Amino acid sequence: MDSAEFSRDPYPLLAALRSRGPVQQVRTDNGRTTWVVTGWAEARAALADARLSKDTARYFADRPGNRRLAPAVSRTMLATDPPHHGRLRKLAMKAFTPAAVARLEPRIRAIAEELADALAARGSADLVEDFAEPLPIAVISEMLGLPEQDRAAVRRWSHDLFAAGAPDTVDRASHDLSDYMTRLIAARREDLGDDVLSGLIAARDEADRLSEAELVSLAVLLVVAGHETTTHLIGNGMLALLRDDALRARLRAEPALLPAAVEEFLRHDAPITLATFRFAVEPFDLGGARIDAGDVVLVSPGAANRDPARFVAPDEVRLDRHRRAGPVDPPGRPNRPGCPRPPEGHEGTDRPAGHLSFGHGPHHCLGAPLARVEARIAFEVLLTRFPGMRPAVDSWDALVWRHTRLMHGLAGLPVVLAP
DSSP states (O other), X not given: OOSHHHHXXXXXXXXXXXHTOSEEEEEOTXXXXXXXXXXXXHHHHHHTOTTEEOOHHHHHTTSOOSOOOOHHHHTSGGGOOTTHHHHXXXXXXXXXXXXXHHHHHHHHHHHXXXXXXXXXXTSEEEHXXXXXXXXXXXXXXXXXXXXXXXXXXXXXXXXXXXXXXXHHHHHHHHHHHHHHHHHHHXXXXXXXXXXXXXXXXXXXXXXXXXXXXXXXXXHHHHHHHTTHHHHHHHHHHHXXXXXXXXXXXXXXXXXXXXXXXXXXXXXXXXXXXXXXOEEESSOEEETTEEEOTTOEEEEOHHHHTTOTTTSSSTXXXXXXXXXXXXXXXXXXXXXXXXXXXXXXXXXXXXXXXXXXXXXXXXXXXXXXXXXXXXXXXXXXXXXXXXXXOEESSSOGGXXXXXXXXXXXXXXXXXXXXXX
């Protein structure tokens, strides 16, 4: 799963795994084994199962390794369990509520229009480098109060954190980003503003609800998670649109369909191929497999979102599948062992059609409202401003994809923008 081919197109391998069963054990490049969850029902159950811990410090306590990740990266909120996770999440989530994001929408649109103006002046562009990356990094940077002159470096360090097969690059980037945030927090403490980072500092200094290490770690997580996946959502979505002239024309004619398009792009080509590390704290059954205590489990939203037991024609882009919520248990595969039906009254409450690109359960992505708004505005601006946009490659196979196991996203998307 660390190969360039998997980075380019992970779906054939994930489908092959799922054909053998929704939960399969595979051998990794380092000779160890891990469980990979590819079925939708099993993935949804696993993401909310308290028997699967995300506490990496606990897991590696008696498993020393040779990695030197900065603690601010290795021990983020994503690597904690309740109740500690809930305390940290509560401090951050008020900046990402639907109401808070709605107040940001005019500024998000203004940034998108500014980027589109720059594209229009050139006639051709790389949609990833010139739009899909700078839009979300600008938004989260303004939210956190990152100086504009620092954003290119932050973007580079964040990019390097996900480099597959390059542990030294990842470790070095983790320290660079952690050290930067430590310095920025020290400077901001002397001149607090109304940005999110200042609010977190106040939570640390006035109410003492955050340790200094937690403060740095939370700031690092917000800046990385606040733009990486949204970049891939925009890039992968624009690729789908460039491949389908009729869909592009339909969305230009019916912009009210854009929210459904965002959901379908999230499902069809998930920014997250494999969710972050989990391990079993006790034995249990999942999808017919026996998971032992200490086993590593990787849930694949990318695979679950294309499970044919949940979605009709899962490899196709279909906007109509997001018009109403379906049952929690997929047709023909109801309530398998290890995948209990949620409590009555909670069926179908995730999103219409139930994709898992933002996760599920306690670790459901708190930035989901922001990502949805950014992507909707991005597609609207690009489709409106550049109706004649076309790819600037002779073959889709010529496109280069980020070499990363966890995420699926383009390294570049060259286009011609002239009418």
